[in-house]
Amino acid sequence: MPDDRSAETATTEETRPRSTTGDAGSSAVTTEQEQDSAMVATRAPAPGPQRTERMNAATRRVAVASAELILITLALIILGYVFGRLWVILLPVVLGLLFSTVMWPLTRFLRNHSWPPALAAVATVLLFLGAFGGIIAVIAPQVVSQTEDLANQFSGGLQQVQEWVAGPPFNLDDDQIGNAVDSVINSVQSNAQNIAGYAVTTATTIGNVLINLVLALVLSFFFLKDGPKWVPWLAAQTGPRAAPHVSALSLKTWSTLSEFIRQQALVGFVDAFFIGMGLLVLGVPLVLPLAVLTFFGAFIPIIGAFVAGAFAVLIALVSVGVTKALIVLLIVVLVQQLEGNVLQPIIQGRGLNLHAAVVILAVTAGSSLFGIIGAFLSVPVAALIAVAYRYSRDMLDGLTPEVAADGTTAQLTGDSSGSQLVRRPAEVEPSVNPDSEDAEPAGTVATGEGRVSRLGNVKSRFRLHR
Numbered sequence: 001m002p003d004d005r006s007a008e009t010a011t012t013e014e015t016r017p018r019s020t021t022g023d024a025g026s027s028a029v030t031t032e033q034e035q036d037s038a039m040v041a042t043r044a045p046a047p048g049p050q051r052t053e054r055m056n057a058a059t060r061r062v063a064v065a066s067a068e069l070i071l072i073t074l075a076l077i078i079l080g081y082v083f084g085r086l087w088v089i090l091l092p093v094v095l096g097l098l099f100s101t102v103m104w105p106l107t108r109f110l111r112n113h114s115w116p117p118a119l120a121a122v123a124t125v126l127l128f129l130g131a132f133g134g135i136i137a138v139i140a141p142q143v144v145s146q147t148e149d150l151a152n153q154f155s156g157g158l159q160q161v162q163e164w165v166a167g168p169p170f171n172l173d174d175d176q177i178g179n180a181v182d183s184v185i186n187s188v189q190s191n192a193q194n195i196a197g198y199a200v201t202t203a204t205t206i207g208n209v210l211i212n213l214v215l216a217l218v219l220s221f222f223f224l225k226d227g228p229k230w231v232p233w234l235a236a237q238t239g240p241r242a243a244p245h246v247s248a249l250s251l252k253t254w255s256t257l258s259e260f261i262r263q264q265a266l267v268g269f270v271d272a273f274f275i276g277m278g279l280l281v282l283g284v285p286l287v288l289p290l291a292v293l294t295f296f297g298a299f300i301p302i303i304g305a306f307v308a309g310a311f312a313v314l315i316a317l318v319s320v321g322v323t324k325a326l327i328v329l330l331i332v333v334l335v336q337q338l339e340g341n342v343l344q345p346i347i348q349g350r351g352l353n354l355h356a357a358v359v360i361l362a363v364t365a366g367s368s369l370f371g372i373i374g375a376f377l378s379v380p381v382a383a384l385i386a387v388a389y390r391y392s393r394d395m396l397d398g399l400t401p402e403v404a405a406d407g408t409t410a411q412l413t414g415d416s417s418g419s420q421l422v423r424r425p426a427e428v429e430p431s432v433n434p435d436s437e438d439a440e441p442a443g444t445v446a447t448g449e450g451r452v453s454r455l456g457n458v459k460s461r462f463r464l465h466r
Contacts, residue, residue: 092212094377096219100227101258103128107224121224125217140290232412236419240412244402245391247410247421260380268298271305271339276313278331282324284316298339299376305336354383384462 030290083090103124110120223230231250235243276291284290290312297304309332317325346356354362359379366378394401408423 091373092215092219095212095256098261099128099216099220100223101254101261101393103220103224104227105256117225121221122222125221129217129463132314135292139292141359143289232419232421235410235412235421236414243421244409245395246402248402249388249391252391253384256383257380260383264299267339267343268295270343271295271298271335274311275332275446277311278328278335279316282316282327283320284312284324284328284418285319286315304372305339307335309333354379354386354406354415358382358386 094313106127107120108123110123111117150178231247234250236247238246272291272295275294276287279287279290290308293311294305294308297308309329312332313325313329316328321344341360359382362378362382363375366374366376366381368374370377391401404423408425411424412419413422414420
């Protein structure tokens with residue numbers, strides 16, 4: 001037994017150092033692992049318990065919004081395609097509406113003085129055509145009487161141009177001028193087929209424009225004759241609930257188009273006045289025809305002003321010389337820059353309630369997509385889109401844009417024999433947008449017969465007389 005105990009003791013003593021060595025190795029491995037873990041540590045917080053659920057919800061919302069955006073874009077593309085296919089029909093309608101805004105005040109005056117609607121419309125259209133014909137009759141004799149003088153002055157103008165380019169800073173001799181003229185002639189001859197194609201295309205375009213103008217005048221007659229029946233008819237198709245909104249939005253649209261025509265006329269008058277005064281001071285012939293051309297050119301943005309200015313410079317060149325022609329060019333450029341960049345955006349922006357930048361971008365987009373007609377119609381279209389947007393926005397905010405300034409609204413009445421729109425006052429004060437231009441300060445009580453005071457945005461909707 002002693003021998004066994006001594007053997008166990010010896011064995012324990014032998015194994016005890018080895019165990020210590022193993023513990024030291026294990027401690028070293030653990031320390032290295034802790035150091036590695038400390039090296040790959042990050043400052044990003046640990047994920048919360050609801051991160052995955054919230055990420056999935058956000059992804060679903062983004063997917064739904066993306067699908068809605070794709071559907072809206074697809075709908076706009078389809079609408080653009082349909083409008084493009086129907087543009088031949090829509091263009092005379094739009095032009096007829098614009099003509100009607102000019103002729104409607106006289107038609108309304110005649111109707112208010114017991115003229116039949118058809119007779120008032122015919123008289124207004126004939127007077128409109130007569131006024132246009134009268135302008136042509138006044139201009140034509142001046143053009144005919146001075147054409148011979150201009151033809152005689154043309155050769156002298158060319159001689160002055162040749163002498164001008166022969167002097168400094170160009171210093172061109174006769175051979176160089178002759179070579180330049182021959183080069184232009186050869187270029188024209190080599191592109192004769194393309195020029196003929198452009199001429200045919202231009203003639204076709206002019207023919208289409210004339211046809212559209214005739215159709216627009218015919219449609220203007222019907223708009224003037226039956227125009228007041230349009231809103232009641234449309235309201236009858238939509239129903240009593242939508243009738244106030246149809247009436248209010250139609251009136252806002254009509255007033256916007258009328259404002260556009262008046263403002264374009266004002267811009268054209270300013271252009272014609274200043275350019276005409278410059279031509280008169282410089283002694284350029286055909287002042288009145290050029291001023292009238294400038295006035296009508298203002299209704300066709302970009303191209304109209306360019307053509308009118310080019311005619312003025314050309315006539316000044318062949319009649320009064322190069323120096324005065326350059327002065328005319330400077331006057332035309334300055335007036336057009338003032339009109340295009342300052343006057344027109346400010347006037348249209350204030351009258352149509354559009355920012356000047358929106359007006360400029362609308363004209364640019366319209367001219368890029370649809371040419372001259374697009375440039376002409378871009379501003380009123382942008383204004384109508386803004387009117388519809390503001391009306392929808394006020395409806396979504398719980399306001400009452402269908403209520404007029406006098407506190408009344410249009411209501412549809414009638415039976416199976418017919419229907420009409422009548423204006424009735426509101427029982428409860430209408431809610432208006434306190435940030436709008438026509439809102440009155442809170443606490444202000446407006447007086448006047450038939451007028452409801454506006455005290456800001458009232459949450460409750462009002463009920464109307466039935």
